[in-house]
Amino acid sequence: MSIFENIIIILYLATLGYLGFIGYKQTKNSADYMIAGGNTHPFVMALSYGATFISTAAIVGFGGVAAWLGNSLLWLTFCNIFVGVFIAFVFLGNPTRKMGIRLNAHTFPELLGKRFNSKFIQIFGGILIACFMPLYASAVLIGGTQFLVAYFHTDYHMALLVFSIIITGYVLAGGLKGVMLTDALQGTIMFIAMIVLLIMVFSAVGGIDAGFSKLDMVWDKTVATLSTVSMKELKPGSADFMMKLSTAWGFQGWNKMPQFFSEGWLFVITTITMGVGIGVLAQPQLVVRFMTVKSKNELNRAVLIGGIFIIAMTGIVFMVGSLSNVWYFEFNNGKNALQSAGGVGQVIPHFINLAMPKWFAFIFLFALISAAMSTLSSQFHTMGTAIGRDIFEQIGSKKYNSILVTRIGVVLMIIVSVTLAYFFDKQPAIIARSTSIFFALCASIFLPTYFGGLFWKRMTRKGAIASMIVGTVVTTFWLLFVHFQEAKQLGMCKLLFGTNSLLTGKIIFVDAMLIALPLSIATAIIVSLMSKPEEESLIQKCFED
Amino acid sequence: MGSFDLGVGLAFWLMCASALLCVAYGLIYWNKDKEEKALDTSSWESDEAKINEEL
Numbered sequence: 001m002s003i004f005e006n007i008i009i010i011l012y013l014a015t016l017g018y019l020g021f022i023g024y025k026q027t028k029n030s031a032d033y034m035i036a037g038g039n040t041h042p043f044v045m046a047l048s049y050g051a052t053f054i055s056t057a058a059i060v061g062f063g064g065v066a067a068w069l070g071n072s073l074l075w076l077t078f079c080n081i082f083v084g085v086f087i088a089f090v091f092l093g094n095p096t097r098k099m100g101i102r103l104n105a106h107t108f109p110e111l112l113g114k115r116f117n118s119k120f121i122q123i124f125g126g127i128l129i130a131c132f133m134p135l136y137a138s139a140v141l142i143g144g145t146q147f148l149v150a151y152f153h154t155d156y157h158m159a160l161l162v163f164s165i166i167i168t169g170y171v172l173a174g175g176l177k178g179v180m181l182t183d184a185l186q187g188t189i190m191f192i193a194m195i196v197l198l199i200m201v202f203s204a205v206g207g208i209d210a211g212f213s214k215l216d217m218v219w220d221k222t223v224a225t226l227s228t229v230s231m232k233e234l235k236p237g238s239a240d241f242m243m244k245l246s247t248a249w250g251f252q253g254w255n256k257m258p259q260f261f262s263e264g265w266l267f268v269i270t271t272i273t274m275g276v277g278i279g280v281l282a283q284p285q286l287v288v289r290f291m292t293v294k295s296k297n298e299l300n301r302a303v304l305i306g307g308i309f310i311i312a313m314t315g316i317v318f319m320v321g322s323l324s325n326v327w328y329f330e331f332n333n334g335k336n337a338l339q340s341a342g343g344v345g346q347v348i349p350h351f352i353n354l355a356m357p358k359w360f361a362f363i364f365l366f367a368l369i370s371a372a373m374s375t376l377s378s379q380f381h382t383m384g385t386a387i388g389r390d391i392f393e394q395i396g397s398k399k400y401n402s403i404l405v406t407r408i409g410v411v412l413m414i415i416v417s418v419t420l421a422y423f424f425d426k427q428p429a430i431i432a433r434s435t436s437i438f439f440a441l442c443a444s445i446f447l448p449t450y451f452g453g454l455f456w457k458r459m460t461r462k463g464a465i466a467s468m469i470v471g472t473v474v475t476t477f478w479l480l481f482v483h484f485q486e487a488k489q490l491g492m493c494k495l496l497f498g499t500n501s502l503l504t505g506k507i508i509f510v511d512a513m514l515i516a517l518p519l520s521i522a523t524a525i526i527v528s529l530m531s532k533p534e535e536e537s538l539i540q541k542c543f544e545d
Numbered sequence: 546m547g548s549f550d551l552g553v554g555l556a557f558w559l560m561c562a563s564a565l566l567c568v569a570y571g572l573i574y575w576n577k578d579k580e581e582k583a584l585d586t587s588s589w590e591s592d593e594a595k596i597n598e599e600l
Binding site: 075215296297 | 548549550551552553556557559560561563564566567568570571572574575576577578
């Protein structure tokens, strides 16, 4: 490593330490620690939301999927911007912020619990976060650590330890203020790196139109030729096997949508686009950010920044993932991206190291580490508040110091996440699935209660609890016994029934959220209408200033 | 972008349009909603001070 690289790394760590220190100095009470005092700058809020939203998995994992399946993934970017930013900020942001103020809510489960006057809802939400978010966090932790290992040629466990200690430092000291300030810095680094990446890739493939046009030719020469080969002749998991699988699923080219209602279409639209795109609305670590600003103006301004940030993240990386096929074909002996890199997860790192200059690979490393750190710090903070505020403080009758309890919760959940990352580093596929499992669970469990809580005064506590239970049971059942990826990888169905899925046909490609969410919505409506309306005093407290 | 089929082309243009929508919304409403509701944290601060004293 050169002196220049060492200086940059030290400067980066020193800046993180300084921002964490600012957060620490500005944290006077639990509102500061949990919701950043409610007076965050819109630039910081929007970048923090975006940087938390976009993890290393989104850049490397989904970028690799785009190299495999093509530009149909742009539907996810559309959903990320329109649903994840516009709908979220314009329609959910201010009602969430105002209700949070009226109810003095410090966390997302607390907001739901106080809206329905139910400790059960708050504790249940806290338990869900404490049980499932560590898996999601460990996936991000493994991804970030693996990049450190690859770049610095260091031991995995040592890198994991150092990486975790740095994040623990500023989350523990600075609370949400420290987390959001560092997120804003990391978001800025990610944004600059992605813009430079786009320009360099378009330049390398001969321009925008030329690059995309060449994709059809590369598909014809490297994938369409596999039409005469049987799947049985190919090694499972190999690049050619994956490309052949994509054609069997109905994919017809990197610039084309898969055939309507084919397995590939269902995968792209239900699992990738809707599962992730809609699931984001009920992510506790994102919803809490609406409570960190002092007025609707800040939310309006954050829409502008958030929209630009997300298109620069997923929009660029999906196009770069697809276009990497052209670059590899032209500069790597007529091979496509998967054939050159060896696997979906390897495409983006391999492409950056091979196709980009050394100095850019260093900048991109920072972007990826920043993406991992910004997501992780928010996850650690949310898990800490879930353990401390939503579970521990609600179970006992004695009052505790909220900041102290939350800090203990943060440390506890970091230990759990790091332990998972320590043991599961050899099984990233199973851990990586936890990301989509967490999104599906959050959407089907929280979304009806969150929406109903904000916009439907007639929704009752019984309706909310029944909806959350139905969402949990149906999602768990679908993931364990039906969905083609999770049911197979989790192995419970095979163990009990001797088969990978209880159902057959295209239905097993439908995401758990698409089955569970309508059922939990229907349950919320039916049970609410059948039960006694909530007290007028509670409704006034929630909806009137 | 002529090489995109209808489905991918639609996704691309909707992606661009939604980003533009965010920019336009942000600019139009940059300073239009001035309602400010500061968090009432005085009770939290006094509660926490009391708990800290007890501890």
